[in-house]
Amino acid sequence: MSIEMLAGSSDPGPRPGAGGGARMLIGGRWIARRETIDVRNPFDRQLVDTVPHGTADDINAAIAAATEALDTPWPTHARYDMLMRAAALLDADRAAYAQTIALEGSKTIREAEREPVRCVTLLRLAAEEGRRLCGETLPFDSRPGSENRAGYFFRFPVGVVGAITPFNDPLSMACHKVGPAIAAGNAVVLKPGTATPLSALRLAQDLVAAGLPAGRLNVVTGHGRELGDAIASSPRVRLVTFTGGVETGVHITRVAGIKKLSMELGSNSPVIVMPDARLDRAVPAIAAGAFAQAGQNCLGVQRVLVHADIYETFRDRFVSHVAGLKAGSSMDEATDVCAMITLAQADRVEQWIREAQQGGGRVLVGGHREGAVVWPTVLEDVPDQARLTCDEVYGPVVSLYRVRTLDDAIARANRVEYGLHAAIFTESVRDAFAAIHGLHVGGVMVNDSTDYRLDVMPFGGTKLSGIGREGIRFAVQDMTETRVACFNL
Numbered sequence: 001m002s003i004e005m006l007a008g009s010s011d012p013g014p015r016p017g018a019g020g021g022a023r024m025l026i027g028g029r030w031i032a033r034r035e036t037i038d039v040r041n042p043f044d045r046q047l048v049d050t051v052p053h054g055t056a057d058d059i060n061a062a063i064a065a066a067t068e069a070l071d072t073p074w075p076t077h078a079r080y081d082m083l084m085r086a087a088a089l090l091d092a093d094r095a096a097y098a099q100t101i102a103l104e105g106s107k108t109i110r111e112a113e114r115e116p117v118r119c120v121t122l123l124r125l126a127a128e129e130g131r132r133l134c135g136e137t138l139p140f141d142s143r144p145g146s147e148n149r150a151g152y153f154f155r156f157p158v159g160v161v162g163a164i165t166p167f168n169d170p171l172s173m174a175c176h177k178v179g180p181a182i183a184a185g186n187a188v189v190l191k192p193g194t195a196t197p198l199s200a201l202r203l204a205q206d207l208v209a210a211g212l213p214a215g216r217l218n219v220v221t222g223h224g225r226e227l228g229d230a231i232a233s234s235p236r237v238r239l240v241t242f243t244g245g246v247e248t249g250v251h252i253t254r255v256a257g258i259k260k261l262s263m264e265l266g267s268n269s270p271v272i273v274m275p276d277a278r279l280d281r282a283v284p285a286i287a288a289g290a291f292a293q294a295g296q297n298c299l300g301v302q303r304v305l306v307h308a309d310i311y312e313t314f315r316d317r318f319v320s321h322v323a324g325l326k327a328g329s330s331m332d333e334a335t336d337v338c339a340m341i342t343l344a345q346a347d348r349v350e351q352w353i354r355e356a357q358q359g360g361g362r363v364l365v366g367g368h369r370e371g372a373v374v375w376p377t378v379l380e381d382v383p384d385q386a387r388l389t390c391d392e393v394y395g396p397v398v399s400l401y402r403v404r405t406l407d408d409a410i411a412r413a414n415r416v417e418y419g420l421h422a423a424i425f426t427e428s429v430r431d432a433f434a435a436i437h438g439l440h441v442g443g444v445m446v447n448d449s450t451d452y453r454l455d456v457m458p459f460g461g462t463k464l465s466g467i468g469r470e471g472i473r474f475a476v477q478d479m480t481e482t483r484v485a486c487f488n489l
Helices: 056-069 076-092 094-104 109-131 170-183 198-209 224-233 246-255 279-295 308-323 343-358 406-413 429-438 472-478
Strands: 024-026 029-031 036-040 047-052 136-138 149-157 160-164 187-191 217-219 237-243 260-264 269-273 301-307 362-365 377-380 397-403 421-425 443-446 480-488
Touching (some): 024 056, 056 224, 076 198, 094 198, 160 224, 170 472, 246 260, 279 421, 308 377, 308 397, 421 429, 472 480
Parallel strands (some): 269 421, 421 443
Antiparallel strands (some): 024 029, 024 217
């Protein structure tokens, strides 16, 4: 059946999460499909809503709509005004956004309530950065023979941006990609996480209500490989921004061809705890960094490298703190750790724990699961070859390791093939600077957890953790091209 027969030209239908069947957005039209995908709460598997099962044909239609939209000028001031109106709409609807995030994903309701607040700021930052895009004059007379030349460079949009977002931060990841892309003057084709598409669709409704021109944002829901390949391989898509797993990131590099890529691919974040660390700060911060979002956080703490002089003291305090965390339903205000996104992912994490135990690792607290809920787990004596040591667990599991010196800790931290964030707890400025210069990562947090992130800072990693930098200012820059103008006077 045709798009026209299944879509209304302006009515988006019920708000996503209302249970009436959400629609996707292509070329300014809200599209339904007979074939749908169920969106279920990870804890109890209750149906939250359904979304269309989009196909590669829908992606191609979205790319065509985005390409056509670029033909109509959209000045900076209009983009600014639209993003600021959208931020106000999001701000006014924070409670409903939080409910959607907690129901469809792996955040407790308390965690979900913080995400819309952050996203209001993200959209406003994007609007402001769009107004700051500028070039520079160039000293053409710096070379003999060019004394009569003058000129400058300026920035213009890359064109169509293909954005592929994960399930763990369903609203903020969409804002991190859509906001800068629109602020820079691009058109976007967004493929949200298959399990958590409702927050992105709600955002799209607010952007449209704020005055977004047709085709400047297209949101297609469906399964990752089919839709992702259609986005990444299209020659009309000039930049792909992706947050997700390494395997998928490698695949994108193989099918993308010659275009700009920005990819954040996860981590295995280490925290170093030195003898002079204030444990009253370190213990709760590291626990929060390890177990927020059921550990499904690319910045989450996975390895804690504790100096031998305080190892037992730290271990005992940390285990006692973690033992007090409550696992359960995301909608329970008392829950600290909710269900993982799928039963399969919870089963995988449990298998990794068992593998570590078979290699000599000892579970100090947790180590079991019920359905998709994995209890917050702490291990020690995990062997170096175990996946908990060298891969990204992406679950509520943290391992403790005894180190003798700071140099030993830095060497162990650098041993893995990831390098997103690391952290150190110390009162020594000398040790802090040694860690900052020695750790092969994109960011070093001093006396903070690895999961600290401010959206004005450049965010990204080294090695398998990705390519490029996010953070609104830096994403806006990446989503433009420079063009030189030279006058021979």
